Amino acid sequence: MKELVGTCSGCGKEIYCLEGFFNGVVSDDKKTIKCFDCAEEEEK
Ligand SMILES: [Zn+2]
Numbered sequence: 001m002k003e004l005v006g007t008c009s010g011c012g013k014e015i016y017c018l019e020g021f022f023n024g025v026v027s028d029d030k031k032t033i034k035c036f037d038c039a040e041e042e043e044k
Contacts, residue, residue, distance in 0.1 A: 002017070008033065008038055009027075010038030013035045015035055024039070
């Protein structure tokens, strides 16, 4: 099962929920989502 959740606020990549696993990171205010690549970039 693959469900489109939204698009990454950093690169615009589509982020999916795969079999219950959210393939991205939700920001603290829960308004934006990011893919793992962009979330990692921000942490650096
Ligand atoms: Zn991204």
